[in-house]
Amino acid sequence: MAWRDAKASKVRLLLFMSSIVLGIAAVVSIQLFSTNLKDNIQRQSKVLMGADYTIDTRQEPTERAQAIIDSLKPDAHEVNFVSMIAFPKNGGAKLVKVRGIEGAFPFYGQMNTEPKIAATNYQDVGGALVDATLLLQFNIQVGDSIKIGELTLPIVGALKSIPGSNAISSSVAPPIVIPNRYIEDTELLQFGSRKEYQFFYKTTNDFDLDAFEDKIDPMLDFENADLDTHTSTSKRLGNRYDNVGKFLNLAAFIALLLGCIGIASSVHIYIKEKLKSIAVLKCMGATRRQSFLIFLIQIAGIGIIGGLIGSLFGIALQELFPYLLKSFLPFDVEISISFLPVLIGVLLGLFMSVLFALLPLINTWYVSPLEVLRVGESPSKSSKRAQLIVSSAIALFLLLFSYILLDNIFYALGFVLGTLLTFAILAGIALLSMKGIRTFFPKRFGFAARQSLLNLFRPNNQTVVLVVAIGLGTFLISTLYFTKDILLSKTEVAETADAANIIILDVQTKQKDAVEKRIQSLELPILDNIPIVTMRMHSIKDQLVNTLRLDSTRQVRGWILSHEFRATYRDSLTTSEEIIEGEWTPEIQADAPILISLSDNLASDAKVKVGDDIVFNVQGVLMNTKVGSIRKVDWAQLKPNFTILFPKGVLEQAPQFNVITTAVPNEDKSATLQRELVSNFPNVSVIDLRQVYTVVEDILDKVSWIINFMAFFSILTGIIVLIGSVRTSKYQRIKESVLLRTLGAQNKQILKISALEYLFLGVLGSLVGILLALVGSLCLALLMFNEPFVPSMIPFLVFLPGISLLVVIIGLSNIQTVLRSSPLEVLRREG
Template sequence: MAWRDAKASKVRLLLFMASIILGIAAVVSIQLFSSNLKDNLQSQSKVLMGADYIIDSKQEPTARAQAIIDSLQPDASEVNFVSMIAFPKNGGTKLVKVQGLEGGFPFYGSIETTPASAATDYQRSGGALVDATLMLQFDAKPGDSVKIGELTLPIVGALKSMPGNSAVSSSVAPPVVIPRRFVDATALLQFGSRKEFQYFFKASDTLNLKRLETDLEPKLEFEKADLDTHTSTSKRLGRRYDNVGKFLNLAAFIALLLGCIGIASSVHIYIKEKLKAIAVLKCMGASRLQSFLIFLIQIAGIGILGGAIGALIGVGLQLIFPYLLQEFLPFTLDISISAQPLFIGVLLGLFMSVLFALLPLLRTWYVSPLEVLRVNEDGIQEPKSVRFLLFGAILVFLFLFSFWLIKDAKYALFFVGATVITFTLLALVALGFIKTIKRYFPKHWSFTARQSLLNLFRPNNQTVVLVVAIGLGTFLISTLYFTKAVLLAKTEVGQHTEDANIIILDVQPEQREAVSQRIMSKNLPVLSNIPLVTMRMQQINGDLVNTIRQDSTRQIRRWVLNHEFRTTYRDTLIDSEHIIAGEWIPELQAGDPIQISISDNLAEDAKLSVGDSVVFNVQGVLMETTVGSIREVDWSQVQLNFTVVFPKGVLEDAPQFNVLTTIVKDESSSAALQQDLVKRFPNVSIIDLRQVFSLVESILEKVSWVINFMAFFSIFTGIIVLIGSIRTSKYQRIKEQVLLRTLGAKNKQILQISAFEYLFLGLLGSLVGVLLALIASLCLAVFVFKEAFIPSGIPFFVILPGITLLVLGIGLSNIQSVLQRSPLEVLRKEG
């Protein structure tokens, strides 16, 4: 009986199924992608690092750290630093990461170069491997030379990839690999230079890396060094990509929820139209269970078939993700297909379709034949206890499924709560709109306008479900655009004429005047000349840092204890900071106690407040200080911000180097300045903030493209729900429209009635969605990003009218059969 009835209603049942296919496809594709990503991270963890474990230090290792390193017998080593290089062939200059390698690194994976032989020959021949993209940019070829500080080396090959380097970091400072024996000849490792020493180890199969990490890491940490194993690195990478996966999973889950709403709505109308047929069956002896099972089997079949189709589509879709995320993955992702996602898709399709359709299905159980034969809007409903039980089951399922996706009970509860609130707000707005129209009905409007408004609260109306479906999809994609505008606003550097867009680092004291003169000789201003003094914390509130470091119960964050602070001294605050506690001390006289100003994040991580004492080790000299004030710093501004600022009159005689800033009008001026400074002062590093801005913007565009891709699932699923819901109500509306034609209504009037109705629905749903997105994005901007909120115009001028017109188009397509045929012909056809 279920099969026979399904064949007669196959068009509507296919639309029910379409509501859930996309959601299942999204969940399955992302689940399979996440599984492949984890498998690849585990299988390629050694290739990602190039070694079994690494010991690294931000300074030359101490005697004890070097003794530990020597006892483990490193198989290779590296010293790397960021510096400017020059191409003598054309005078081009670029900020790069110089990597001085010694030994047979990498032990796993390979250095890919053009020509391939350069990967091994560069050590013997004494040449340089230069990033392939950089060589294209400056038209350099193997055989040309590159100038690194005081050293000029031949380019023996173009570096395409190597373990340990990511695409994003290479975009900021492309790698240049040279033999380590040439590093001293560059004369670039001077006072204040940022450098890193790394030692690479290839472990035997019997070596227990976890135990090695447990035993050695505390000792190395005490010596301001660090140990990373390939397993810990893969776990760290896994956590990073896992956050992306969690977001995508939740986006897919929302798409699935939209599909389930479509199922519930469509089944509700479908069952109401079948009640008379069910009454006849019951009068002929069919039991409650039989009449209930006929339609339960249909919905279960829809769930199984929809889940299977969605899973198959998901398997195909997940093949796209490696191409979408290849800029962010440090390895080539190998895709493998397993039966698990197909099983999950089928099971999920069955369970969710039945669960969300169960409430309307129960109407076939709780009414007697006589009551069903007298069907009306106020007919007997299922008991409230059963209804609440079903709602509770749905919420429990949503929580458990969310928890399975994101593995965090608190966030799962928050997500379910936010989903319920959003759905509730949309439903309340729809109900409030209906009540408002009933109460303040525009009696003086034209007949067609009044009739279209009446349709919004007629029997079998779908105002609530359509507003929820349209509004939620619009809400998701509008929030994306509003938030994207906030994020891009945070990266707007170098866009104002008074802002510095060139930063010159590592200027030695004896070079300050000469560098300033070279800048001004090109008619450029020196906007700031900032002194930097490096130091480390020795004591915090009377406790030695080494003692705190060994305390397993410490609350002070690890980075504070190991960090080499680059501090400055000045007598004024800058525009990216303001005092939130204590008093700003601009200058000290000889003999005054030293009061410093610290950033709010340092105060929180070091557990410091105004009046606390900190002893700094300034190049071997201990300096006692007191926290005089705490500053809130806007780190999003790409300029020189500091965690520790001293007043004037303290550090003037300390070993220091300087950072100068200026502003250039265009790319040619920037290139000319960089070429001149690198030629005369090889040790300085130059950052062009316009390039940094372009990089950040391109990364954000890639991320938002991925988010757009997932938002597409939600909005498109909402459209499918919309089509399914409107098409389902078509059969009810046809009789009304035929009756209107019989009474003398013209095609134009019927068209206007339908057009106004769908226009109201589309405009109301999309407008509510955009307004909710506006409120949510405002909260994100103020409380999360702490940024001024300037809304994007796309949701208002593109998404809102676009969704409204789409709803209007789908609705008008429903009445074509009424307009093109005679009333009797239509009634016979539908019968």
């Protein structure tokens, strides 16, 4: 019976099935890609690092650390630092990451260069490997020269890739590789220079890296050094991309939920039309169980087929993800197909379709044989208890599946509650709109307008499901645009005369006046001249840092105990700072206690509050200080911000270097300034904040594209739900429209009625989605980002009319059958 009835209703059942295909495809493709990503990270972990393990330190290794490093016999080592370089050929200058390597690094994988031989012979010939994109940008060829500090080297190869780097980091500071023996000749490693020493090791396959790390890493931590193995690095990398996968999974899951709501709505109308047939079956002796199973088998069948089609579509779809995420991945992903995600897709199609169809399906259980004789009466309804059990099963399944995706019960609970709340708001607004139209019905409107409004709450109406489907899809994609604007406003560099957009780092004390004069000679302002003093914590609240390192029960975060802080001193706060505890002391008098100000994140990690004592080691001199205030610092503002701020009158005589900021009106002026500074002061580094902003904007654009891609599934699923809803109520509409024509209505009027109805649904759904996104984004801006919110107009100018028009077009696509139907058709059918 299930098969026979399905053949007669195959178009409807196919539309039910298509509602979940896209959601299943999205979930399966992301699950498959996540599995492939983890496998690739695990398989390529050595290639990602280029070694089995590394030891690194951000200062010259201590005597004890050097003894440990030497005893392990490094196979290669490097010194790397960020600096300005110049191209003598055309005077171009650029901020880069210089890597001075000695030894046969990398041991796994390879540096990709042009010509290929340059990757292996650059150390022998004494040349530089320069980022290939950088060469194109400055029109430089292999064979030209590069100036790094006081050193000029020939360019022997274009560097296309090197283990461990990715497109994003390279776009900020492109890599330059030179032989390690030339580092000293650059004369760039001066006081305050930010540098890193790395030592690379290769081991045998049977070497126990985990046990080795557990033994050696604590010893190195004590000496301000760190050990990383290829296994621990791959775990961290895997966790980072796992979070991205979880987010994409949730976006796909929302698309699947939309499809399931479409199924529930369509099955509700489908079963309602079958109640008379079920009553006839029961009159002929069919049991409750039999009549229920006929339609349950149909729904289960379309769930399995939909899950299978969705899984196959997902297998094809996952091929796109390596291209979408290419900029964020430091390696190429090899795609393979595993059976588990496909099985999950099929089972998900079965369970989701059956679960969401159960609410309308249980109505078949309570159909009385007498329904066949009753005319015009309301059909029997299912019990409240049965509805509660099914609703609880749906909620439990959603929670369990969310937990599988997120691996955190609290996040899963929050996601389910948030999703249900969003669905409830959209459904509530749809119901309130129906009630409002019914209560305040515009009797003076024309016939077509009044009839279109009446259709919104007629029997078998689709108002709620369409508003939810349209609204949720619009909500997702609008939230993306609003949030992107917030993020960009946090990083945007204002083009005003008093806003710094050039930061000059590592200016030595003896160079300070000369650098200022050089900037002023170009008619540029000196906005800030910030002194920097490096220091480490010696003790916190009378507990020595060395003692805290060995205390496994400590509450102080580990990074604080080995970090070299860069502090400054001044008598005023900047616009990115706000005192939240204590009182700011601008200047210290002689013999008075030194009251410093800490950022709130540092105070939290160090477990200190106002009044606590901290002793700093300022380059060999111990300095007793007391926490006088705690500041909230807006780190997202692109300006020099500090965790530790001293008042004036304390650090003036300490060894220091400076950071100078200025503002340039255009790119030409920026390039001129950089050339001047690099040629006269090779050790300084120049950061053009507008270039950083461009990189940030590019990253956000790529992230936006990915989120748009996922939101597309929700929008497309909503469209399929809309088509299914229109098709499901097709015969009901034919009956209504033909009766209207029998009463004298013209085709033009019927067309207008349908167009106005779908226009109202499209405008209501998309407008509610945009307004919900607006409220959510406003809360994010004020509560999380602490930023004034100026919303993008794209959702209002593009999404609102675009989606509304799409809904009208789809709604009218089915009206041709209605217009072609003869009035006698329905009358004969009724007879």
